[in-house]
Amino acid sequence: MMGYVNRTQAISDGSWDTLRLLLYFEIVLILLNVVTICFWFSVILTARNMHPNVRLINSFYYGQYLIQLSFWVIQPIFIVSEALNDSNKFSNELFTLCSYVRIIGIYYAFCALPALVIERSFATFLLEDYEKKSNLSIGCFTVIIQLLTAGTVGYHFNRAKSTVEHTVAAIIANFLAVCLNKINERVNYKYYYELDRVSYSLSERFQITENIKVAKMFEKIVLSIGFFNIIVNTCLIIDNYEIPLFYKNIASIACDYSILTYGLIVPVVYYNNTDSWKKRVGVMMRGCFKPKVGPxxxxxxxxxxxxxxxxxxxxxxxxxxxxxx
CATH class of the missing domain: 1.10.1200 (Non-ribosomal Peptide Synthetase Peptidyl Carrier Protein; Chain A)
Known part of the structure; x- marks a missing residue:
């Protein structure tokens, strides 16, 4: 179960004081994530010079993360307030609901890179008119597939005897997304080197350049969050094996901290590589610090x-x- 820490075991092995301190700090990190994600969510909604499909996919990603955080913060509060029955971890319905919401959100996040790469694949192969038309059906279809996949996997995850298959499937999906992203990059570089010989329109030239920039950005995102992604997947797999509860408690905390760090890093990497975000943040910052002039x-x-x-x-x-x- 996501977010579960066995307090009874932690007291018996003497690790409760440390775990309790980490849980308090986790609450602080969750609240910090809520503030930062609200900010980035507002950037996405107001950065108009972004393709509608990219905005749609990102909006759902950050929106679901806000929902996930809202439920998530309840779990450490329950644990430190000693409101859970460790003999039956499913006895608290609200805590269990939070776990379901979180795992659905996690698998939605696991689908984020494949979704964005698929959207860029359409941008590559519909090069002629992708920038001219909104093609919202592509974005809507991608988001629907994400929701159905995350909902199905998340619902089954908490009750399954083994969740190794769920985690391995997410790893494979992201690996394939990385491969597809590399293919997109090479195809667009091929278009780019043909600019002197092939008469591309201005919109097509813009799309080629944009596709190359986005492909490179995805590579940076994968590299920057790769370590935390490994920790999350390792912790999810560890939970399937009969190991001492002490190590399961540690794995649960490590998983939570990795996801929270993941949530803080990804928007920053995206911002550093997205001109529309930089422009919008610049406008927002100037608005916040602009001196007020009296009448x-x-x-x-x-x-x-x-x-x-x-x-x-x-x-x-x-x-x-x-x-x-």
């Missing part, structure tokens, strides 16, 4: 704020009359 006053302390040409003219002559008197 203009005349020498008599009256408001000089313009409310239209006629009203401005009227106020101007009124001020003149007062000065003449």
């Amino acid at each position: 203009l006053k005349d020498t008599f302390g009256h408001d000089m704020t313009s409310h239209g040409a006629r009203e401005e003219t009227t106020k101007y002559f009124e001020m003149l009359k007062k000065q003449w008197k």
Whole structure:
């Protein structure tokens, strides 16, 4: 079960004080993730110079993560408040529900890279008019497949006798996505080197350049989160084997921290490689730190704020009359 730590075992082996401290810090990290993901979610929704399908896929990814975090924060609170019955970890329905929501969210995240690579594959092979048309059916279909896959796998995960198959399937799917991303990159480089010999339109040239940039960005994302991805998958597999509960407790905490770190790093990597995000964040930052200017006053302390040409003219002559008197 996601997020479960056996407190009774931790007390008996003397690790409870350390685990409790880590759980308190986990709550802080969850709240930090909520703040940062809300910020990036607002960036996605307002960064207009991004293809609608990319915005759609990213919006669902960050939206589901916010939902996941909302349920997730309940779990460590329950554990540190001693509200769980360790003899039957499924006895608390709310805790179990949180576990289901989390595992569905995790597998939705596992589908994120394949989904984005598939979307870029369409952008590569529909090069002629992909930028001109929204092609929202592609984005909607991709998101629906993500939701169905994550929902099916997540529902079965917590009750399955063995979850190795679920984890291995996610690893294979992401490996294939990496391979497909490399194919997309090579195909677009082929188009790029043909620019002198083939007459591509401006929109096609833009799409080729964009596809190459995105392919390189995906490579950076895979490299930056690879270590944490390995930890998450290892912890999910470990839970299937009969090992001392002490190590299962450690694996549960390590899994949680890896996912939270994963959630903090991915948006930063995406931001560093996405011009539309950089521009939007720049606009938002300038809006936040722009000095507030009070309304203009005349020498008599009256408001000089313009409310239209006629009203401005009227106020101007009124001020003149007062000065003449």
